[in-house]
Amino acid sequence: MATHESHKKRSGLMDWLTTVDHKKIGILYLLAGGFFFLIGGLEAVLMRIQLMEPDSKIFTGELYNQLLTMHGTTMIFLAAMPIIFGFMNAIVPLQLGARDVAFPYVNAVGFWLFFFGGVLLNLSWFLGGAPEAGWTAYAPLSTVAEDTGVDFYVLGLQIAGAGTLAGGINFLVTIINMRAPGMTFMRMPLFTWASFVTSGLILFAFPALTVGFFLLMFERVFDANFFNPDMGGNILIWEHIFWIFGHPEVYILILPAFGIISEVISTFSNKRLFGYSAMVFATVLIGFLGFMVWVHHMFTVGLGPVANSIFAVATMAIAIPTGVKIFNWIFTMWGGQIRFSTAMLFAVGFVPTFVMGGVTGVMLSVPAADYQYHDSYFVVAHFHYVIVGGLILGLFSGLYYWYPRMFNRVLNETLGKWNFWLFFIGFHLTFFPQHWLGLMGMPRRVYTYMSGQELDGANFVSTIGAILMGAGTVVLLINIIISASSKYATTKDPWDGRTLEWSMPVPTPEYNFAQTPLVRGLDALYVEKTAGNGAMTPAEPVGEIHMPNGSILPFILSLGMFISGFGFIYSNWYVAGAGLGLVLITMFLRSIIDDHGYHIHKEEVEADIKGGRA
Amino acid sequence: MANHTQNPETTVHRHEEIQRKLALKEERKHHNVSFVMMILLTIVAFFAIWSDKISDSFAVLFILTLAVVQVFFQLYVWMHLSHKGHDFPIWGMASGILVAAITVASLMGLIWTS
Known part of the structure; x- marks a missing residue:
């Protein structure tokens, strides 16, 4: 067997730009997503400052609309999804007992496309103003807007969306094909299951968005008339396409959080997850039903009572599998030896918060009542309860739980508890009063309100809450910074974990598993611990390990897309052509350069095992 | 022998x-x-x-x-x-066709008949 001498170790910046290692790409996703999370949070706080007092004139009109649009867009596409992908990258291959994802190169392409798409979108702030048509970009608002903001929105998200689609396909293939011996589907940890269903949703939902963005791009750049009723178009097509994507999108967001919560609650209750198969079934069912409910975003459009009723019933049906999950989490905790670490606090805080968001969701699913709630702060309160109270609490929980595995350090628990309580109390202070603001008639997306309408007090409280949430996030940042000190070095299994990602030493070896593990049950590591082995039984002898080479091509390919995006925004066809040309050149190079990767020799692996590094 | x-x-x-x-x-x-x-x-x-x-x-x-x-x-x-071994492609195609069919059917029903 010829070994390939082409492998050269890169270091520093070049290592990160060329990496195809899922663990490093996971960290890149987490850092980039975290950065955009801070930007989106800053935009939220600025909006709350504007709304703190009635008749305030700090960020008015167009600027407020830009903040509003960019807050929603950034949080959904550039913060939440990349952080989810960060955890999926860092953890799913480890939980499967795999050495990497199925397509490491495509993984890198996915990250860099997302990154350049996000940068392109945010550059709009400095180049004539951000988009201001809302994160939903409804036509005709988005088609008649004259500045380039919406162009940045369309092109930036189109590029980022292509990266997300690549990532979703990658994880589908990885989970189907790369499971270790004995890791049957019904032995997969719930986070991996949630990642699997989420990837399926991405596969089916994102093409709808891609099509919608192409229509909008053609409408704006090439003067097409898909959404222009004067020329035979139909405004509603955009709304339908957007929500055919948009509703599965919210399940794409929440399912991984469900997965994280399942892992954390099971680990910190020292109990196997209650009703594992029901949990799996509920996850799949939520994913399935998620495709048949998009019209509940459009009840007031006037599609008629039959359409509204069908989609209302489908929407209410989703409460059933979600309720199954809630009860299973409670039953998992029941009788368990609960350890209230920060990760567990976030998970426990998640359960009632998400239930509150779910209850307002059922309220909104009644079309007759929805006519009252529509476009009011009640809706804002509802979706922040499920997205912040659900997803973000889940992601924080996952961050504290997996931080040792990803960064070889633990986060400080005292600061973690400050982080949790500040964020949790701040969250409820911010969004709970918004239910009443909505019921009292305060419309969403409007930059001011008059005094004397009894809206002042609740708005003031809401802003105080937002500042507390900001303070909680600052505590998290401080925690991350001080964790760099060697005082916080971790052991390989700091939480007495149950799943495979805690079975290898820290730092995780480049090849994850020196020997592919043999999985003998659900919670594979826990099975071995109770059997008295303490470590996984290998399924193969020590041997050569085949590894992929890093490559700068994903970075250059995405840079080409970024450049062509600028070309299309400013209708400069030379720049657009040059960017796409760069993309084609990198594709060509990727096709003709034979790169078989390299091998880590058996002796190196044996030395690692002896030295406790694998 | x-x-x-x-x-x-x-x-x-x-x-x-x-x-x-x-x-x-x-x-x-x-x-x-x-x-x-x-x-x-x-x-x-x-x-x-x-x-x-x-x-x-x-x-x-x-x-x-x-x-x-x-x-x-x-x-x-x-x-x-x-x-043998084509279960996942079949599942993937079937669910994709299902999602696409629901989408197309209801879009046609909702946009072009009302």
């Missing part, structure tokens, strides 16, 4: 060989049949449109049905979906 011990093995080998050849022959037959069928279906579809005796509305539905049949020939005979 030596032949005696080797004989069973070679028989097994020969049996496997024969079975593989039979399977191949069977598959070639399937390929031939479906190839001829696909050409015939294409000709029928062409005639349905070409002929003036068949009304347009019927012809459209008719060739769409033929197209579905062709897709199944394509997937099962030529892309070997009938073979």
